[in-house]
Amino acid sequence: MEPKVHTLFEPVTGTWQYLVADEITKEAVVIDPVLDYDKPTGKITTRAADEILDLVAGKCYTVSRILETHAHADHLTASRYLQNVLAERQPTSPSPLVCIGERISQVQKTMSKVYNIPAIDLEGAFDHTFADDETFAIGNIEAKVIHLPGHTPDHIGYVIGSNVFTGDSIFNPDVGSARCDFPGGSATDLYQSMQKLLALPSHFKLYTGHDYPPESRDIIAGQHVSGSKAVPYTTVDVQRHDNKHVKIGTEMDDFVKWRSERDSGLGDPKLLAQAMQVNVRGGRLPMGDSEQMKLSEVPSAMARVVKV
Template identity: 40%
Template sequence: MQPEVRSFFDQNTNTVSYVIFDPSTRRCAVIDPVLDFDVAAARTATKSADKIIAYIHEEELCCEWVLDTHVHADHLSALPYVQQKLGGKIGIGAKIAVTQKVFGKIFNAGTEFERDGSQFDRLFEEGDRFSVGDLEARVIHTPGHTPACVTYLIGDAAFVGDTLFMPDYGTARADFPGGDARTLYRSIRKIFALPDETRLFVCHDYLPEGRDEHRWETTVGDQKRGNVHVNEQIGENEFVAMREERDATLGMPRLILPSIQVNIRAGHLPPPEDNGTVYLKLPVNILGEPQTPPEETGPGTQ
């Protein structure tokens, strides 16, 4: 069962979105679509998502699913926009409710903001199965970066979100609210239990030193042999010590505050206030410790 996978790289956020489809039925899923956001002007745009939509129309595909691997902290999600244009059900991991409760409090969201995941059409639990055309898909709960992180295993292709990056770049950070380095290590071991030839598709690539082109496809075997943060030779305690030490040096992602308050709403903006204008909040002195500001294109999730 080898699905076709088409990738879309967003240079502004170093994010990779995917269309995966069954070549026999032409049915597809969209994974981790990006809604463009100009933070200086506080304006959204749909250029990135429109490329995905145009491709699906050109290939005469039928969209069954629009999925996020987790609540992204580095870009706004285009889930509802893609669904509006293509149809399909919106899905995410069931632990989204944990993230909604944590960040609903941080953003002082009102009672109109439901904290039960009801903004999504499908909440996936560990081991849940669904289909993309005739392709069988299975959900692996892979928390650690966030509580709601999941990996979608569709045929021989696994979409791991931020849990793993390319082997020469390592793993996701684990210091966001609800994150945990030890949990992340154990989640990665679940991925390592898949067959070595399983294709892995990552959500970001930040071009590590010594590499001059972006990459986002690897395999379980490549990760087990060569991931610079976690491979077959690195034990749990060693990984946790490395991850916690490294995370303490990282600044917050540039778009974390607008991204999360939109993404916990399944990509919808907060409701307009009584003057008809939508506002995004900036809670002050809540996240992280004072840091030297990272570079604009720096690895906010690594």
């Protein structure tokens, strides 16, 4: 069985958000939602997440899980905001579970030292952490978790029907691959994760975590399009032949050498400190301002996100 996949692009951070549903039962999951944060002012808004909520309401879906592919370094997650709002809008259904891969504990341990995050803030930060190859249901459709390390050690993907939500483990062919220089990252691991994806059936769709559209694009599921437009997926077959970093014939040593040299010259993502502080807390906000994160305006629905 195949799900209905709704794609929502957040242009400020270049992030793809996904709403994936069983159209028969109307059960759905959200993947990698974005919380809008303005670094200079510390203002939080919910424009991107509210687009998801509007779509959920319009389609009469019931959201059972909010899924993260990894602890993002370039945007704040809207998982707890969505959980709070949906819990009120779905009073006859359980509150959606905020989920991530089980190796999030490794990232939490590292980042708690960097940003002085109290241990209590990380206790039960996520409602569920997935084991490798764990399965779960979205209505009548089975979803499977796959471990895809490299960009980060905790990184996972979700296989739902013939669709794979890859996060930052592979990018569209003209972008290629993600950086591997975060703590616990590995270019070797990323190459192997990308090979795992490229070994899937050729018709499978690989939905990416980001896109950075150029002035023109020639690849979208093997079809020609023009104009500056973000693309949510390409097929495994297209990736095998056109991914500029790992297409057929690319040797691991060559990829690792290039990726390592490239990463050595990259600066930090502009929201790194803010994203890490929120995302390892499972989407909850710090109790107050800090040197690394200002919180000047927080919507009322977010006030309950702060862990007390």
